[in-house]
Amino acid sequence: MSFLLHALRKDLLLRLADRTALAMWLGIPLVLGGLMSLAFNGGAGPSPKAQVWLVDQDDSALSQILVGALDSPSMPLSVELVELEVGEARIEDGQGSALIVVPAGFAKALLQETPTTLSVVTNPSQTILPHIVTDLTDTLGEVHFYLHRIVGGPLKKMAAGPADQQSFFPDPELIALSLQVNEAVKGLQDLLFPPLIELAEAPLPAGQKQPFSFGTMMLPGIILMSLMFIAQGLADELWAERDGGTWARLLASPIGVGPLLFSKLLSGALTMGLVAGLGLLAGLLLFDLPLGLLPLAFLWSLAVAPALLSMFFLFGTLGSTRRASSLLSNVFLFPLIMAGGSFFPFEAMPDFLANIGRMTPNGRAVAGLGGILSGELGLVDLLVPLAALVAVGALCYSLALARVRGRFATS
Amino acid sequence: MIEVDSLVKQYDELVAVSELDLVAKPGEVFGLLGPNGAGKSTTISCISGLVAPTRGTVRVNGHDIQREPKAAKTGLGVVPQDLALYEDLSAAENVRFWAGIHGLGGKAAAERAAEVLSAVGLADRGSEPVKNFSGGMKRRLNFACGIVHRPTVLLLDEPTVGVDPQSRVHLLELVAAQRDTGTAVLYTTHYMEEASALCDRLAIVDGGKKIAEGDLDELRRLVGERDLVLLGGRFEDERLAPALAGLADAELIQLSPERLHLAVADAPRRLAEVLSLVSASGGDVTETTVRRADLESLFIKLTGRELRE
Ligand SMILES: Nc1ncnc2c1ncn2[C@@H]1O[C@H](COP(=O)(O)OP(=O)(O)O)[C@@H](O)[C@H]1O
Numbered sequence A: 001m002s003f004l005l006h007a008l009r010k011d012l013l014l015r016l017a018d019r020t021a022l023a024m025w026l027g028i029p030l031v032l033g034g035l036m037s038l039a040f041n042g043g044a045g046p047s048p049k050a051q052v053w054l055v056d057q058d059d060s061a062l063s064q065i066l067v068g069a070l071d072s073p074s075m076p077l078s079v080e081l082v083e084l085e086v087g088e089a090r091i092e093d094g095q096g097s098a099l100i101v102v103p104a105g106f107a108k109a110l111l112q113e114t115p116t117t118l119s120v121v122t123n124p125s126q127t128i129l130p131h132i133v134t135d136l137t138d139t140l141g142e143v144h145f146y147l148h149r150i151v152g153g154p155l156k157k158m159a160a161g162p163a164d165q166q167s168f169f170p171d172p173e174l175i176a177l178s179l180q181v182n183e184a185v186k187g188l189q190d191l192l193f194p195p196l197i198e199l200a201e202a203p204l205p206a207g208q209k210q211p212f213s214f215g216t217m218m219l220p221g222i223i224l225m226s227l228m229f230i231a232q233g234l235a236d237e238l239w240a241e242r243d244g245g246t247w248a249r250l251l252a253s254p255i256g257v258g259p260l261l262f263s264k265l266l267s268g269a270l271t272m273g274l275v276a277g278l279g280l281l282a283g284l285l286l287f288d289l290p291l292g293l294l295p296l297a298f299l300w301s302l303a304v305a306p307a308l309l310s311m312f313f314l315f316g317t318l319g320s321t322r323r324a325s326s327l328l329s330n331v332f333l334f335p336l337i338m339a340g341g342s343f344f345p346f347e348a349m350p351d352f353l354a355n356i357g358r359m360t361p362n363g364r365a366v367a368g369l370g371g372i373l374s375g376e377l378g379l380v381d382l383l384v385p386l387a388a389l390v391a392v393g394a395l396c397y398s399l400a401l402a403r404v405r406g407r408f409a410t411s
Numbered sequence B: 001m002i003e004v005d006s007l008v009k010q011y012d013e014l015v016a017v018s019e020l021d022l023v024a025k026p027g028e029v030f031g032l033l034g035p036n037g038a039g040k041s042t043t044i045s046c047i048s049g050l051v052a053p054t055r056g057t058v059r060v061n062g063h064d065i066q067r068e069p070k071a072a073k074t075g076l077g078v079v080p081q082d083l084a085l086y087e088d089l090s091a092a093e094n095v096r097f098w099a100g101i102h103g104l105g106g107k108a109a110a111e112r113a114a115e116v117l118s119a120v121g122l123a124d125r126g127s128e129p130v131k132n133f134s135g136g137m138k139r140r141l142n143f144a145c146g147i148v149h150r151p152t153v154l155l156l157d158e159p160t161v162g163v164d165p166q167s168r169v170h171l172l173e174l175v176a177a178q179r180d181t182g183t184a185v186l187y188t189t190h191y192m193e194e195a196s197a198l199c200d201r202l203a204i205v206d207g208g209k210k211i212a213e214g215d216l217d218e219l220r221r222l223v224g225e226r227d228l229v230l231l232g233g234r235f236e237d238e239r240l241a242p243a244l245a246g247l248a249d250a251e252l253i254q255l256s257p258e259r260l261h262l263a264v265a266d267a268p269r270r271l272a273e274v275l276s277l278v279s280a281s282g283g284d285v286t287e288t289t290v291r292r293a294d295l296e297s298l299f300i301k302l303t304g305r306e307l308r309e
């Protein structure tokens, strides 16, 4: 066993010798977290919103729905209804990001699918916020198009007006119509709406113990994405040993490279645990989550680290050169973190993708950590997913071991 | 003790080592002398178990390297041709690591590391990271890592390539010191001077094959008492070859339109005779080299090529 300790000591000394890399790894969760919360406009503090002046010349039920939608809290817009002259004057004055005019007859045109335009006047003195407004109105145009493809029938019926010269729809017909629309829209929601909107409207988990928060949803993905990046970097150290000739010299020793790989696994998992621990602590503080969640969340991250690292030991040694291997492991890395709930929460993914994503090793780890943070999963609930992860990890590890014992060291 | 029996290593079509036999006994330095690509490193890799031979057997201290790798590798020390060091660690940490890998723990490892570092002249640089070292210092440290566990069989693969003359002399002394403690040393090199200065017995290899073997005296006798005359220029073989056949106490080794290699006894004094013979046969000499009988001339005699081509 003493050689294992020597190898571990050597690996930890090497890790400390490369302080820049270590500091960078420790910083990864913070950087990723910052980027994500910017992208998803989440977090606690108020975020910049584009001030929009809206002129409703139609004043129909539909136009009011539009106004309500634009002004909803999940939109990066702050909408104020104004008269046309006032809006134009303000934009000319350089106030606000855009003026949106809903023309008279908008609702009718929309329902009959005849061309209609929302006119958008943007403020030339601003750059980013007006873009958001035009992007959003463009999106609405597309939603409208697809809406007609899906629920065109009922819409047209509504636009054509009630039959038999009645001035209103009979109740049962109205209900049937709205049900039809409702169903169709529901079925499409996953596809049509950007994750942002879905995210903000996601229902609270059943049996919730923690209030729903952005942190609970995003933190596991961020932590696991960091661990995946680090695992990939750690796997590259096998090439450093190989190119440095030390791997070959080890093969000529009676103990061989087995303990060496195991020591790399241990020291790597410790590093990943350290990063996860600090990342989790920062995340819990930042998102106002109870610090009592930290021990279990940390233990979980530490427990899944060897499995993820083993996976990259395998990916990272598959190629015949360092460059080819690094390319190969990237080919695995990005789809895995994307499907595995790190880019978008599983709740925001189409079901089939979420189901695949939850089966990936990192996806399992994300789901486990998410369960811990939301208070749904306890130690006992985690044992089964952990066993699955350990099994995958063990398989990857033995394949990687066979690889580094064979041609890897000598070719 | 190293025993190599009919060793063959083939990479696809390429035969890197062909039917090689050799024995290196305790307390002796066995040299493997040959040009680049002769198969020296491949032989070392087969002996250390790094690559599996295509055919043939290797025994280290009586243990078959393929069938009982653990037992065979226990007494084995390897100093690879390419440095095998952790550049970010200190010299002492490097040596301690290899000591630890061979089962030396804690205090024993630290003591032995200090001992080996001072033997290679790095005692006062032990705490410095290896990346600050010069080429010669790294070579010496590379050697230290290979002997830290007191191996009984030591494989050295061109350990002096690219080092300053001082480090080189130092390294050769260190190898001799290992032999004197009873270690069986296998030493590969393409430097004829090193081979003749250090090796008790040696084999000359080329293209994966052993072309000569013996101690220095035996090999010198193979060259004969003759020296080598190497001429460059233009030669007309049809007229020259019969003329050379009449030359007393000489042997034609190679004759091509541009080259003439001759083994001639007492060459310095008979050079004029050779040159006039060549010009009488319509030849034209632009380059002349005379070489006294040594390993290099043996190599040329055996292969028609120079060792460092
Ligand atoms: N892993 C390998 N794959 C293919 N060819 C190899 C390999 N290793 C060595 N060779 C070839 O085997 C021959 C002997 O190489 P080597 O043993 O390194 O020679 P030396 O050490 O005497 O310079 C060379 O032609 C070399 O190109």
Ligand SMILES: [Mg+2]
Pocket: B040, B041, B042, B081, B157, B158
């Ligand atoms: Mg070589």
